[in-house]
Amino acid sequence: MWIRGPYGTSPLRKGIHDMGTDIHADGGLSRRHHSETTLQVNGKPHTLTLDHRRVLLDVLREDLDLCGAKKGCDHGQCGACTVLVDGRRVNSCLLLAVSLDGCEVTTVEGLTADGEELHPLQRAFLDRDAFQCGYCTPGQICSALGAISEAAEGHPSHVTDPSVPSGRPVPLSRDEIRERLSGNLCRCGAYPRIAEAVEDVVR
Amino acid sequence: MKTFDYVRAASVEEAAEAYAARPGARYLGGGTNLVDLMKLGVERPAALVDLTRLPLDAVEELPDGSLRVGAMVRNSDLAALPAVRDRWPALSQAVLAGASGQLRNAATTGGNLLQRTRCPYFQDVTKPCNKREPGSGCGAREGVHRDHAVLGHSAQCVATHPSDMAVALAALDARVELYGVEGTREVAAADFHRLPGDRPDLDTEIRPGEIVTGVVLPASTAGRPSAYRKARDRASYAFALASVAAVVRVESGVVAQAGIAFGALAHRPWRARRAEGALVGAAPTDDAFEHAVDLELAAAEPLRDNAYKVPLARALALDVLTRLTASART
Numbered sequence: 459m460w461i462r463g464p465y466g467t468s469p470l471r472k473g474i475h476d477m478g479t480d481i482h483a484d485g486g487l488s489r490r491h492h493s494e495t496t497l498q499v500n501g502k503p504h505t506l507t508l509d510h511r512r513v514l515l516d517v518l519r520e521d522l523d524l525c526g527a528k529k530g531c532d533h534g535q536c537g538a539c540t541v542l543v544d545g546r547r548v549n550s551c552l553l554l555a556v557s558l559d560g561c562e563v564t565t566v567e568g569l570t571a572d573g574e575e576l577h578p579l580q581r582a583f584l585d586r587d588a589f590q591c592g593y594c595t596p597g598q599i600c601s602a603l604g605a606i607s608e609a610a611e612g613h614p615s616h617v618t619d620p621s622v623p624s625g626r627p628v629p630l631s632r633d634e635i636r637e638r639l640s641g642n643l644c645r646c647g648a649y650p651r652i653a654e655a656v657e658d659v660v661r
Numbered sequence: 662m663k664t665f666d667y668v669r670a671a672s673v674e675e676a677a678e679a680y681a682a683r684p685g686a687r688y689l690g691g692g693t694n695l696v697d698l699m700k701l702g703v704e705r706p707a708a709l710v711d712l713t714r715l716p717l718d719a720v721e722e723l724p725d726g727s728l729r730v731g732a733m734v735r736n737s738d739l740a741a742l743p744a745v746r747d748r749w750p751a752l753s754q755a756v757l758a759g760a761s762g763q764l765r766n767a768a769t770t771g772g773n774l775l776q777r778t779r780c781p782y783f784q785d786v787t788k789p790c791n792k793r794e795p796g797s798g799c800g801a802r803e804g805v806h807r808d809h810a811v812l813g814h815s816a817q818c819v820a821t822h823p824s825d826m827a828v829a830l831a832a833l834d835a836r837v838e839l840y841g842v843e844g845t846r847e848v849a850a851a852d853f854h855r856l857p858g859d860r861p862d863l864d865t866e867i868r869p870g871e872i873v874t875g876v877v878l879p880a881s882t883a884g885r886p887s888a889y890r891k892a893r894d895r896a897s898y899a900f901a902l903a904s905v906a907a908v909v910r911v912e913s914g915v916v917a918q919a920g921i922a923f924g925a926l927a928h929r930p931w932r933a934r935r936a937e938g939a940l941v942g943a944a945p946t947d948d949a950f951e952h953a954v955d956l957e958l959a960a961a962e963p964l965r966d967n968a969y970k971v972p973l974a975r976a977l978a979l980d981v982l983t984r985l986t987a988s989a990r991t
């Protein structure tokens with residue numbers, strides 16, 4: 459079955475433990491506001507001492523110089539910050555980085571290895587001219603990548619025909635693509651081209 | 662955002678102890694609501710107890726034909742479970758009608774139940790709100806309240822509960838499993854959320870420090886025709902203006918079983934007991950459905966700008982009831 463464990467089931471993950479607090483012999487608790495956190499980003503491990511308040515999006519952009527993921531709304535409402543965590547698309551603006559210790563993160567920069575050709579989705583976005591300003595594009599591409607694997611794993615959507623048997627791959631029609639990418643807004647309104655680009659890749 | 666301590670517990674017991682030892686602690690699920698509210702300054706926890714690595718991500722078939730879903734099962738996985746799609750389709754449909762693919766991948770079953778209202782005054786710390794700051798007043802009652810409650814509201818608060826999933830759980834007679842330092846208990850999903858009364862700060866029956874460990878979908882509604890329908894301002898990625906979940910069984914030409922719940926009309930999923938009572942034993946005709954739904958919605962007390970919700974909810978309910986009984990009506 460495709461049900462995955464919680465985030466961070468990779469071997470990199472540290473032993474589950476009380477990360478932020480030292481318990482003293484007298485039983486008193488001393489609060490900590492930082493923790494050492496290891497993130498495997500685009501295949502490379504990074505160990506950072508992070509303020510607990512920091513979200514993954516800010517760590518990627520400010521500490522790791524990966525500015526592909528964008529900050530549109532900072533509240534889960536636009537999808538510009540979409541990246542993949544342990545292979546699943548998520549809004550990096552709402553994920554506390556410390557909670558992802560040991561997880562694998564893939565950003566738009568990591569879709570291909572150094573020096574490689576573009577990823578087929580990137581190629582299709584170029585071929586279809588599926589953007590104007592490009593601000594939403596990294597999020598659109600990461601979201602499309604996640605959506606394609608969800609459909610292949612048999613995840614239904616709001617518009618999935620009930621006659622598609624449970625647990626079987628869902629074919630991605632235009633309506634399916636539009637619904638599954640609804641978490642990614644495009645202020646330039648490039649939606650028709652974005653749907654065409656994704657359709658090119660799944661066909 | 663205020664600084665906070667962070668604890669990753671290895672067991673449910675340890676999590677509850679860590680919470681009890683830290684005044685001002687909050688549990689962290691997917692964080693899609695809590696982190697948002699922390700950024701807005703609405704939540705200012707002194708510590709977060711992270712539940713996401715607890716072994717609460719299992720889905721178990723129980724011997725009596727019910728299904729137990731762990732509190733850390735992500736919304737997208739819940740909606741995709743063949744057992745849920747085939748036997749409790751209203752639940753899968755409700756989850757898929759909410760939020761976005763990205764948010765459902767992060768959001769947990771427990772966190773979805775406990776998400777806070779989307780009332781804009783609640784989310785804005787510069788505005789009065791009895792739910793966020795008891796005694797400060799209710800900005801919405803005479804203010805912007807197009808999305809607010811038409812049923813069961815109080816002088817203190819007119820907010821709605823935003824979850825789609827919770828509406829399906831209420832209609833399907835699901836149960837919520839809780840763990841606290843005093844032990845475990847179960848609450849019917851339909852009774853888990855409260856009406857605001859004079860304590861709008863309390864959304865649910867959960868006690869301080871308790872953990873939602875899972876939900877149980879009962880055999881009594883398994884395999885019965887069920888569906889969820891939601892009306893919203895855009896076709897996707899928007900909260901409900903009104904919604905309905907229903908499960909209906911027709912036997913020998915009469916309704917033998919009915920569970921109906923409305924969403925986005927009240928401070929909790931609104932279980933339509935009056936409508937159900939009127940339907941059971943009646944033939945599944947248009948007249949019977951209209952009579953039953955009108956009986957329920959007669960209790961509505963719309964605010965200045967949200968009377969539209971009553972006919973909208975009525976139309977949704979009639980559509981769902983008609984579709985669910987189509988084969989028995991011909």
Ligand SMILES: Cc1cc2nc3c(=O)[nH]c(=O)nc-3n(C[C@H](O)[C@H](O)[C@H](O)COP(=O)(O)OP(=O)(O)OC[C@H]3O[C@@H](n4cnc5c(N)ncnc54)[C@H](O)[C@@H]3O)c2cc1C
Nearest residue numbers: 534690691692693694695759760769771772773775825873
């Ligand atoms: C842009 C946007 C659109 C959305 N649209 C919809 C929509 O259309 N329909 C809909 O239903 N929802 C919608 N949502 C809300 C979303 O479904 C919730 O944010 C999500 O389900 C919360 O789950 P979580 O695991 O992320 O909870 P968290 O944010 O981690 O937690 C929420 C609350 O529950 C507590 N908590 C979490 N888990 C437990 C537990 N096991 N035991 C005890 N306490 C716990 C936390 O302390 C917190 O108070 C939307 C959200 C966003 C940001």
Ligand code: SF4
Nearest residue numbers: 780790799818819820
């Ligand atoms: S409706 Fe409830 S949540 Fe909204 S402002 Fe009034 S008291 Fe606050």
Ligand code: FES
Nearest residue numbers: 530531532537551
């Ligand atoms: S920046 Fe994360 S959803 Fe908008």
Ligand code: FES
Nearest residue numbers: 590592644645646
């Ligand atoms: S291309 Fe400009 S926001 Fe999408």
